[in-house]
Amino acid sequence: MRIAIDILILISLFFAVAGTVGLLRMPDIFTRMQSSTNIGTLGVLGVIIGGTMYAIWQYSDYTMAVKIIILGLFYMITTPISGHALTKAAYRHGYRPKEDFVVDSYGEDLEDDD
Amino acid sequence: MKKTKFAAFLSTAIVCYLFWLVLTGQIISIFRGGASASVLIAGGAVSVLVALFSARFFIHDKAFFMFNPVRLFIMLFYLFFIFAWELIKANWDVARRALRPGKLKINPGIVKVPTGLKSEYALSMLANSITLTPGTITMDIADQDDKTYCYIHWIDVTAENGEPAGDAIKGTLEKWIRRIWE
Incomplete structure (x- = not known):
């Protein structure tokens, strides 16, 4: 059981490292947000599942297990909202990547409104 | 602002009370015996107070919609199998793109994708699911000519616009979300 928990936490470590490397290498804010969701999803989920299993099998502490699950639930509800707000705010503020977007329907429709 | 109905207030209070039971660990004490009465009563008071203030943000139409076990089951199935696999x-x-040596293989763009979902909860769940998947972020949702569109920033654009892009991004997610909420 201990090995399964360690493997889960290793997987989430791998994705957290990949997300951080992406964060440093990506050229602009939008692609950086994309890469950082890597940390926010599997990077956190692995730790949460591993922690729940640890609480159940190593401590037999069900209160702790349930609390970790609730933590993961609220995390999953709230993180996309901040990601969405950040990218939208960056775009509306006039931030554009150095190389142009392949398609930019949002910009076209915003111009139509003005 | 909409007027809060009693049903909306009641279901918000029930959800709050369930969260109170879980977070204080009382839900396990109830099954094993030995739940403390003072904690249960305090939780009830706090839930009612919170529901009084927040019911009008939490629930806009049918109040007991999510207390349907079939819907809850489909939602759990969606979260743990369909969505987890995506x-x-x-x-x-995305991890492979980030770790690949040499020039980054990215092809970013913002595509406009139509969706057939109507309910507020379904739309927010779809937008959240898309944002949670690495590689796609929902930037805005807009109504245009009686149809709802999502503007999605996509790290690797393979289809320029409309339906094919929507199929590539949403996959089967939209079908499952419609099953849950509509």
Whole structure:
């Protein structure tokens, strides 16, 4: 059981490292947000599942297990909202990547409104 | 602002009370015996107070919609199988892009994708699911000519616009979300 928990936490470590490397290498804010969701999803989920299993099998502490699950639930509800707000705010503020977007329907429709 | 109905207030209070039971650990004490009465009563008072203030933000139409066990079951199935699998695939894809040596293989763009969902909860769940998958972020949702569109920033644009892009991004997610909420 201990090995399964360690493997889960290793997987989430791998994705957290990949997300951080992406964060440093990506050229602009939008692609950086994309890469950082890597940390926010599997990077956190692995730790949460591993922690729940640890609480159940190593401590037999069900209160702790349930609390970790609730933590993961609220995390999953709230993180996309901040990601969405950040990218939208960056775009509306006039931030554009150095190389142009392949398609930019949002910009076209915003111009139509003005 | 909409007027808060009693049903909306009641279901918000029930949800709050369930969260109170879980977070204080009382839900396990109830099954094993030995739940403390003072904690249960205090939780009830706090839930009612919170529901009084927040019911009008939390629930806009049918109040007891989510207390249907079939819907809850489909939602759990969606979260743990359909969505989890999409999440793993997308995570692996973005991680590979980030770790690949040499020039980054990215092709970013913002595409406009139509959706057939109507209910507020379904739309927010779809937008959240898309944002949670690495590689795609919902930037805005807009109504245009009686149709709802999502503007999605996509790290690797393979289809320029409309339906094909929507199929590539949403996959089967939209079908499952419609089953849950509509």
